[in-house]
Amino acid sequence: MVIEHDILTFFEWLLPGAGGMGALLTFFLAVALLSVFLTLLAYLFTSVRHGPFEAFYVVAKSIATGVSDVANTSPRRVLALARLAVTEAVRRKVLIAFVVFLLILLFAGWFLDVRSDHPGRLYISFVLTATNYLVLLLALFLAAFSLPNDIKNRTIYTVVTKPVRGTEIILGRVLGFATVGTALLAMMCLVSYLFVVRGLDHGHAAIAETVEEMTDRNSQPIGVRGETTLNSHHRHTFEVDADGYGRTDAQMGHWHEVLAVAGPDGATQYEVGPPQGQLLARVPIYSRGPQPLRFRDRSGQPAEKGISVGDFWTYRDYIEGGSQARAVWTFQDITAEQFPAGLPVEMTLGIFRTHKGDIEQIVRGELEVVNPETEVRSEPISFRPTEFEIFHLDVPRDIRVVDPATQVSRDGDLFEDLVAEDGSTEIWVRCADPGQYYGMSRADLYLLAAERPFFLNFVKGYVSIWLQMVVVICFGVMFSAFLSGAVAMMATLATIVMGFFSGFIVGVFRGVLDPNAPVTEKVLGGGPIESFYRLITQKNVSLELDPSIGAVVIQTIDKGLVILMRTVVMIIPDFGRLGTANYVAYGFNIDGDLLAQHGAVALAYAVTVSLASYFFFKSREIAA
Secondary structure (H helix, E strand, C coil): CCCCCCCCCCCHHHHHHHCCCCCHHHHHHHHHHHHHHHHHHHHHHHHHHCCHHHHHHHHHHHHHHHHHHHHHHCCCHHHHHHHHHHHHHHHCCCCCHHHHHHHHHHHHHHHCCCCCCCCCHHHHHHHHHHHHHHHHHHHHHHHHHHHHHHHHHCCHHHHHHCCCCCCHHHHHHHHHHHHHHHHHHHHHHHHHHHHHHHHHHCCEEEHHHHHHHHEECCCCCEEEEEEEECCCCCCCEEEEEEECEEEEECCCEEEEEEEEEEECCCEEEEEEEECCCCCCCCCEEECCCCCCCCEEEECCCCECCCCCCCCCCCCCCCCCCCCCCCCEEEEECCCCCCCEEEEEEEEECCCEEEECCCCCCCCECCCCCCEECCCEEEEEEEECCCCCCHHHHHHHHEEECCCCCCEEEECCCCCHHHHCCCCCCCEEECCCCCCCEEEECCCEEEEEEEECCCCHHHHHHHHHHHHHHHHHHHHHHHHHCCCHHHHHHHHHHHHHHHHHHHHHHHHHHHHHHCCCCHHHHCCCCCCCCHHHHHHHHCCCCCCCCCHHHHHHHHHHHHHHHHHCCCHHHHHHCCHHHHCCCHHHCCCEECCCCHHHHCCCCCCHHHHHHHHHHHHHHHHHHHCC
């Protein structure tokens, strides 16, 4: 699932509490340690050139000058230099990036799988990912080559001879390039949104020959059913009630409303509306508490976890069908004001079949709502989910409940009978078909609190890309302040790559060095040097190296390299976490607190990296 953990409020995340230091304290500690380390490093390098006593004076003077420059930075001069950076970027034809983006969208229709089970998810993921990579590459080239080219062409001396400070030059570059990137992102956002909406828009018509009447058990008419025309590689079946309102079944991640209207000749016609269910921004409420998800075994007794069906991916636990096995989610702070019509439940379940049977037949399930205090439960509500598809089920306010003492059912009220006084309630899910299994995790079932506008959520996704772009610009300017253009580009590119693959690097670190890591997380073949050695000698990764001094040396170097990579990953930004494309593609609202956290992280990197850029630039300026 996209959202695996509860999103903390911004101040819970920022300030110490709940056993954690908080992001603010962590930031200050990290900056303090890095400042001390870099100051000592600068002192050592300066000592080589000027001697230990003179080096102390030089470093202290540089720090004092830096504090003075930061305190006296002129916003007017920063804006003037930002305008120069914008002019420079335009002169370097950065608008070609937008043309390239338009060409990518123009030819994307040839390669995107229009028969995909989730075309909406595919289209949204494509435009956000394409924009992300293209904008980061643009920021990389703009920032990494700017200062080196100016120094190489000696145009920088025209600037530094004016009454400007180093901080103003650095901030002017960052602000100017960020302005250009923002303008391009805004245009890409609008074009991408139109591309997605236009690409997913399609229509159907009801086939009159397929329309037939539906009746109840007493042979009384209750509506009609029928089929739609084939369009966009799929068709729907639909049902319309006696009042003339209905909807189609779900196909390719969407459905349509169907209305019965009077035709020109007085005959009833059925109008199929536009597609719905693809462009969403759901606000989920997940289970909480000491045990947000627990299980009961086949005899109905509490169990620590579900059944393993042999799946290597242990994300989901399974319950046995046709037994008393159940998965139990606990929700808290549920009120009638929040859900006046009942509980809108959405779930995504895995299905494991022990026998094929009718492959078209959906494995049946049952859902019960239980009061954790009184143990009053609702009568089972049957449902038929599709594997790994979001299934929506409304639990009504007026519901039949069963008293635990008498086992007699009666009419009840959802919030009076099934929600405890403290606002907690439980949802029990059972697989009804023998020989089949349901797999679930905590995030697989949630309550739908609200739906936000998709366009606003789409814009939030682009705000996340903008934050990444600003961070890349700051790193590019920093590396360009003391490296040549090509080297600065490679250093910035390495930062981006390691930022996107930080999770993988952390996994390698744990798999190589942690003896207590689970077997599934162990890294076969060792670290980078050992892996290279095995590759060229064609040694099996599952076999230990022959005991020798060479093997000890290789493994020792590997441990040092892995520790170094882990340390670097702790310093550089985690671009994977800053991205929110999956939220938008899978139809989940990007929480404002989450976006605020990402903004604070980006601001922290922008400030610290810009300060480092200033000191690097001052040293290079002297050398020049």
